[in-house]
Structure formats: C-alpha cells, structure tokens
Amino acid sequence: MSEHLTTVAEVAVDTRHWIGGERIASTETFTDVSPIDGGVLGEIARGTAMEAAAAVAAAKAAFPAWAATPRAERARILHAVADGVERRLEELAAVETADNGALLRSHRRGVMPRVAHNFRFFADWLLRLGHEDFDTRGHTNHVSWDPAGPCVLITPWNAPLMLATWKIAPALAAGNTVVLKPAEWTPLTASLLADIADGAGLPAGVLNVVQGYGSEIGHALTAHPDVRRISFTGSVPTARRIASSAAAHLTPLSLELGGKSPLLVFADADLDLAADLAVEQYDNAGQVCLAATRILVEETVAEEFTRRFTDRAARLRQGDPRDETTDIGPNIHRRQLEKIDGFVQRALAAGARAVIGGHRGEGQYYAPTLLTDVAQDSEIVQEEVFGPVLTLQTFTDEDEAVRLANGTRFGLAATVATGDAGRAERVTARLVAGTVWVNCFFVRDLKAPFGGSRHSGVGREGATWSFDFYCDLKNTVTAP
Numbered sequence: 001m002s003e004h005l006t007t008v009a010e011v012a013v014d015t016r017h018w019i020g021g022e023r024i025a026s027t028e029t030f031t032d033v034s035p036i037d038g039g040v041l042g043e044i045a046r047g048t049a050m051e052a053a054a055a056v057a058a059a060k061a062a063f064p065a066w067a068a069t070p071r072a073e074r075a076r077i078l079h080a081v082a083d084g085v086e087r088r089l090e091e092l093a094a095v096e097t098a099d100n101g102a103l104l105r106s107h108r109r110g111v112m113p114r115v116a117h118n119f120r121f122f123a124d125w126l127l128r129l130g131h132e133d134f135d136t137r138g139h140t141n142h143v144s145w146d147p148a149g150p151c152v153l154i155t156p157w158n159a160p161l162m163l164a165t166w167k168i169a170p171a172l173a174a175g176n177t178v179v180l181k182p183a184e185w186t187p188l189t190a191s192l193l194a195d196i197a198d199g200a201g202l203p204a205g206v207l208n209v210v211q212g213y214g215s216e217i218g219h220a221l222t223a224h225p226d227v228r229r230i231s232f233t234g235s236v237p238t239a240r241r242i243a244s245s246a247a248a249h250l251t252p253l254s255l256e257l258g259g260k261s262p263l264l265v266f267a268d269a270d271l272d273l274a275a276d277l278a279v280e281q282y283d284n285a286g287q288v289c290l291a292a293t294r295i296l297v298e299e300t301v302a303e304e305f306t307r308r309f310t311d312r313a314a315r316l317r318q319g320d321p322r323d324e325t326t327d328i329g330p331n332i333h334r335r336q337l338e339k340i341d342g343f344v345q346r347a348l349a350a351g352a353r354a355v356i357g358g359h360r361g362e363g364q365y366y367a368p369t370l371l372t373d374v375a376q377d378s379e380i381v382q383e384e385v386f387g388p389v390l391t392l393q394t395f396t397d398e399d400e401a402v403r404l405a406n407g408t409r410f411g412l413a414a415t416v417a418t419g420d421a422g423r424a425e426r427v428t429a430r431l432v433a434g435t436v437w438v439n440c441f442f443v444r445d446l447k448a449p450f451g452g453s454r455h456s457g458v459g460r461e462g463a464t465w466s467f468d469f470y471c472d473l474k475n476t477v478t479a480p
C-alpha cells in the first residue's frame with residue numbers, strides 16, 4: 001500500500017492534497033487522531049503557502065472552461081457526484097465517525113444523505129435560477145448570475161462533509177472553481193470526496209482539496225489575490241483573522257459563525273415537548289452551532305420543566321458513537337474537552353449550581369450538564385461553550401424573555417415553545433436570529449435562507465442566496 005494511503009474503518013483514504021486533478025504530497029505532515037479512542041488515523045499532508053498557491057493556480061486555470069460549461073452539463077456532473085456519495089455512503093459515514101466522533105447512525109441516516117442532497121439541490125436550483133426580464137422606458141433589463149472565479153472554502157470539524165458540501169455544491173453549480181480546506185481535526189472525508197468527484201467526471205482543477213493548519217495554508221488561501229470569494233464556517237476569532245486578510249484584496253466573504261441560541265419555554269407550552277427540545281440540544285455532544293444552549297423558562301413552570309428535563313437526560317446513553325444505541329459520543333479533542341471544563345468550573349466557582357453533570361466523564365467524554373443560578377452577564381451565558389453544557393434561567397413575562405433571549409452578541413437561532421400562536425408571532429418578531437423554530441428544532445430546508453445576525457455571521461446560504469454570494473450579478477440593459 002502507498003505510504004500516502006491510510007486505512008480507516010476499512011476504507012483507504014489518501015492523505016495528500018488533491019490539486020489540479022493530482023495527488024500532491026507535502027514535505028511535512030500532521031497526525032490525525034480519533035476522538036473515540038485516541039488512535040492515530042493517519043499522517044496528513046501539512047500544506048503551506050506553496051500548496052495554497054498551487055491550488056489557487058489550478059482553480060484559476062480550470063475556471064474559464066468550467067464557467068463556460070452549459071448549466072445542464074454542470075448540473076449533470078453534480079448529480080453524478082451525488083450518485084457517488086450515495087454509492088459510498090456507508091464508507092463516508094464510517095470514516096466521518098472515526099474522524100469526528102459523531103454518531104454513526106446519524107451519519108448513515110441523516111448527514112450523508114444530506115451531503116448527496118446538497119449536490120442535487122443546488123444542481124436543480126441552478127436550472128431554475130433566473131429573474132424575469134423587465135422593461136425600462138422600452139429598454140429590456142436582463143439579470144444574469146455570472147460565476148465569480150476561484151472560491152476558497154474553509155470549514156470546521158463538527159459536521160465536516162455536510163458543511164463543506166453546502167458550500168461546494170452551489171459554488172460549483174454557479175460555474176466557479178473551488179479550493180476546500182477542511183478542519184485539521186477532520187481531514188478525511190474531504191479527501192474521499194475528491195476521489196468521488198473525480199470519478200463523477202468533474203474536470204481536473206474544478207475542485208481542489210488541501211489539508212493543513214488554518215494559521216498556515218488556511219491563512220495563505222484567504223490572503224491570495226486571485227481568490228474571488230471566501231466562504232467560512234467556524235469561530236468568531238478566526239472570522240476576524242480571515243476578514244482582515246481578505247481586506248487586502250477586498251475579497252467578498254460569507255461568514256457562518258458561532259451561536260448562543262435561546263430556547264424560550266412559556267408556561268402555556270407543552271412541557272413534554274419543551275423538555276424533549278431541551279434534551280435534543282445535547283446532540284453531537286453539544287457541538288452544534290445552532291444548539292439552543294440557553295434555556296429560558298417562565299418562572300411558574302420552571303420546577304416542573306426541570307423535573308421533566310432531568311428525567312429525560314437521565315435516560316441518555318453516552319458511549320461509543322459506532323454503537324446504534326448511543327445518544328452522545330465523545331467530544332472532538334482533548335483540548336476542546338479542557339476548554340469545556342474550564343467554562344463549567346469557572347461558572348461553578350462563580351456561584352452556578354449543576355442540576356446535572358458539571359464534570360468530565362471517562363476518556364474524551366463530558367457529562368451532559370445543566371447549570372442554573374447563572375447571571376445574564378456571566379461568561380457561561382455569554383460565550384459559546386461548544387460542548388454538552390446548557391444553562392437555565394427564568395423569566396416572568398414576555399418582555400423579560402425577549403430581553404434575555406436577545407442579550408448576547410450572537411443571533412444565529414432561537415426556539416420558542418408556546419401553546420399560544422399569538423404569543424409565538426409577537427415574540428418571534430422581536431427575536432434577533434437568522435432562524436426561529438416554533439415548537440420544533442432543527443427542521444432545515446435548503447430552500448430557506450440560513451445564517452446569523454450580529455457576531456453569528458455575515459450573509460445567508462441556501463437556494464438563491466447561495467448563488468447571489470457565489471456569483472457576480474449582472475444587469476444587461478438593451479435598447480429597443
């Protein structure tokens with residue numbers, strides 16, 4: 001077997017970059033470790049500014065031909081990529097679970113089918129993308145979505161292939177070429193995707209995948225003058241660094257960042273549903289940008305809600321993510337676990353009380369935690385923990401509920417549990433959030449705009465909003 005192949009969950013994965021239709025090694029590598037048992041998964045190419053330049057050059061060279069490829073042909077190839085994802089769905093699911101520790105059953109039944117759907121959806125949306133021509137004093141206006149050029153896509157580790165393909169699919173459908181840099185903690189499925197895209201007939205250089213650290217190859221990509229778009233999903237501090245390197249060339253940015261979303265539980269809510277929604281926030285070991293980590297409950301039902309919540313939380317099974325019966329897997333990395341525990345211990349020292357959890361579990365697991373007696377301006381209420389840690393605060397009326405809900409620098413999502421439709425409408429109108437769920441959570445459709453307000457992001461992804469970002473819109477006015 002080649003020294004550049006590693007075998008993970010019985011799947012061979014190439015550990016090199018994929019640039020211009022070729023596998024390229026780097027002189028240095030970094031070690032990829034599984035969060036499940038700390039086992040080494042592979043030595044991965046550690047890209048530098050040199051590989052960044054090579055990948056952007058390959059994307060630039062491939063751009064004119066891909067941009068000129070008829071829409072229907074681009075769509076056909078993207079459907080072929082989706083077919084390839086579906087054919088290798090079990091392998092992708094197993095490799096992703098080994099790499100990021102999220103549940104195998106959700107990768108098989110939820111995430112990987114969504115990955116294929118990302119390609120199909122944007123391929124189909126491309127074919128209906130358009131705007132009615134209109135008349136100005138006898139002149140015809142025609143709006144077109146012109147591809148912008150090479151796009152750099154930088155993604156995090158919590159849902160690696162799902163978040164990457166959510167960007168790759170519209171960028172390629174629009175006629176752009178792409179350089180993807182996945183997170184260094186989860187490099188593997190992006191490499192498999194390169195093989196799948198190649199097998200589906202995507203021309204060389206249209207999709208390039210490079211590996212390495214954000215501060216090295218990531219930074220070099222975002223500072224490159226030939227890059228026409230940067231789309232980033234990740235944390236606020238990294239977004240600031242990317243925005244400042246993009247500023248040199250005024251490269252347009254799409255930013256999907258962190259959150260500290262609220263779950264508002266009113267006294268008129270179905271409390272069983274509200275407790276179910278609250279427990280759902282431990283999904284993916286709490287490593288979900290959208291997670292409603294701040295539970296806000298109307299005072300009169302706080303005790304009853306807490307009882308129903310703790311009953312449910314006690315039934316959660318934490319363990320090996322490859323086991324069908326597991327509900328919560330490990331956290332991604334030892335460093336992340338230390339960060340999570342730091343937040344919790346500082347909160348406890350400041351007077352918070354742990355209703356459940358409040359400590360580490362075995363190995364790389366964190367005990368599902370609910371903290372109460374927390375102040376609105378405290379760190380635990382204001383900062384994203386990105387682990388299975390929720391806080392509970394009470395309110396007495398709608399005004400206070402909205403004030404607490406909107407009282408952080410984030411604005412990604414909010415969930416409202418109420419039995420009163422009028423209240424749902426009033427409260428929703430006042431919430432600062434890119435997505436509001438009423439009596440539900442995580443119902444997502446690519447037809448809807450997705451993104452955050454305030455420090456949760458800049459711009460929206462989904463349907464035409466994605467094409468608006470990845471294209472240079474042009475209006476052509478023709479005289480009669």
Ligand code: NAD
Pocket residue numbers: 154155156157158159163181182183184212213214215217218219220222233234235236237238239241242256257258259288289290384386412452456457
């Ligand atoms: P991160 O910001 O540390 O890293 C994200 C990516 O950026 C990685 O690929 C990393 O290598 C790269 N990077 C780091 N420094 C860079 C630099 N200077 N230049 C270019 N690239 C650089 O984030 P993370 O810890 O991987 O992910 C967790 C964060 O992502 C959380 O804040 C979470 O809320 C957020 N997130 C947001 C969404 C959303 O859609 N809004 C979805 C998932 C995760």
